Amino acid sequence: QVSSLQRVAEPSSSAHREDEEVEEEWAGLGFGLMPTDYMYVAKGSEDHHFARGQLSLFGNFQVSPSAGVLNYGQGLFEGTKAYRKENGHLLLFRPEQNALRMQMGAERMCMPAPSVDLFVNALKQTALSNRRWVPPPSKGSLYLRPLLIGTGPVLGLAPAPECTFLIYASPVGNYFKEGTAPLNLYVEEEYDRASRRGTGSVKTISNYAPVLMAQMRAKKRGFSDVLYLDSQTKKNLEEVSSCNIFIVKGKTIATPATNGTILAGITRKSVVEIAPDLGYQVEERVVGVDELAEADEVFCTGTAVGVAPVGTITYRDTRLEYKTGNGTICQKLSSTLVGIQTGTVEDSRGWIHEI
Numbered sequence: 001q002v003s004s005l006q007r008v009a010e011p012s013s014s015a016h017r018e019d020e021e022v023e024e025e026w027a028g029l030g031f032g033l034m035p036t037d038y039m040y041v042a043k044g045s046e047d048h049h050f051a052r053g054q055l056s057l058f059g060n061f062q063v064s065p066s067a068g069v070l071n072y073g074q075g076l077f078e079g080t081k082a083y084r085k086e087n088g089h090l091l092l093f094r095p096e097q098n099a100l101r102m103q104m105g106a107e108r109m110c111m112p113a114p115s116v117d118l119f120v121n122a123l124k125q126t127a128l129s130n131r132r133w134v135p136p137p138s139k140g141s142l143y144l145r146p147l148l149i150g151t152g153p154v155l156g157l158a159p160a161p162e163c164t165f166l167i168y169a170s171p172v173g174n175y176f177k178e179g180t181a182p183l184n185l186y187v188e189e190e191y192d193r194a195s196r197r198g199t200g201s202v203k204t205i206s207n208y209a210p211v212l213m214a215q216m217r218a219k220k221r222g223f224s225d226v227l228y229l230d231s232q233t234k235k236n237l238e239e240v241s242s243c244n245i246f247i248v249k250g251k252t253i254a255t256p257a258t259n260g261t262i263l264a265g266i267t268r269k270s271v272v273e274i275a276p277d278l279g280y281q282v283e284e285r286v287v288g289v290d291e292l293a294e295a296d297e298v299f300c301t302g303t304a305v306g307v308a309p310v311g312t313i314t315y316r317d318t319r320l321e322y323k324t325g326n327g328t329i330c331q332k333l334s335s336t337l338v339g340i341q342t343g344t345v346e347d348s349r350g351w352i353h354e355i
């Protein structure tokens with residue numbers, strides 16, 4: 001609980017910026033690291049026990065050159081956001097969902113996992129200790145980045161004997177350089193993101209560097225990002241490098257089912273739950289790439305990305321265009337979700353933790 005917030009040293013003067021200076025930064029927030037004051041660190045061992053951790057000043061830390069995470073990529077990450085409400089309190093969105101996803105990922109990556117209670121408490125401590133870095137309402141949010149990494153030494157391929165659970169924070173605004181403008185996606189056919197029975201559904205760090213090459217290539221050609229297809233048939237949609245995908249036709253919204261290759265996004269899950277309230281039926285199923293030609297709207301979802309409209313998708317030689325802007329379901333979902341997250345729309349599902 002919040003009362004267990006540890007007293008820790010003051011940030012050093014070089015790390016400590018004046019509040020007025022911080023205020024000025026809110027205007028141009030994108031999605032880059034802005035170092036904050038504190039991070040949370042806990043250690044877990046082979047016997048699957050995670051001791052309660054503590055806050056320390058944000059900064060570099062030492063690991064063995066033979067740490068499991070450095071040598072064999074034994075690591076997971078999460079992402080969630082804290083928003084500042086008009087009354088000054090901070091709001092966290094479904095943090096226990098991140099905890100549960102980390103637990104599932106830890107099992108797959110052979111690491112001990114923090115309990116849901118420890119995870120949520122650690123998020124609260126990290127958010128509260130960095131509260132001066134939470135942007136004012138409507139200016140952005142404090143992105144919280146939990147990591148679970150094998151920090152113990154290994155040489156042969158084996159689980160690291162010690163793991164570290166760490167959370168750091170950074171104020172963020174829009175994820176894409178497009179801001180809130182519609183995205184232009186490119187359907188990637190040369191590279192795959194995930195394979196059947198692989199780790200596509202796990203938020204492991206090792207799923208993310210491999211997508212950089214296709215992403216960089218697409219960006220050089222003027223696209224926002226790439227959309228992956230299933231590796232077996234190349235006929236079905238999977239996800240974008242950093243977010244899930246939805247297509248809209250009439251009053252039906254479809255998104256690829258979480259079949260092991262798709263990341264089970266918490267924003268994805270929330271959109272699936274909210275859309276029926278807005279008069280749409282949601283289908284989680286195989287979504288054919290051919291359906292892109294018939295769709296009225298396409299949008300992406302993710303913690304970092306939010307609910308983002310897609311304006312065009314280029315598939316082979318064809319550039320498909322979609323409805324964006326006023327009156328779209330994408331816009332309604334986005335404003336409903338952001339409203340719940342920032343405390344301006346009633347949270348009838350008990351998703352919010354106010355701290």
Ligand code: COI
Binds near residue numbers: 078080304
């Ligand atoms: C998030 O949306 O929080 C993610 O973890 C995606 C990441 C590539 C920024």
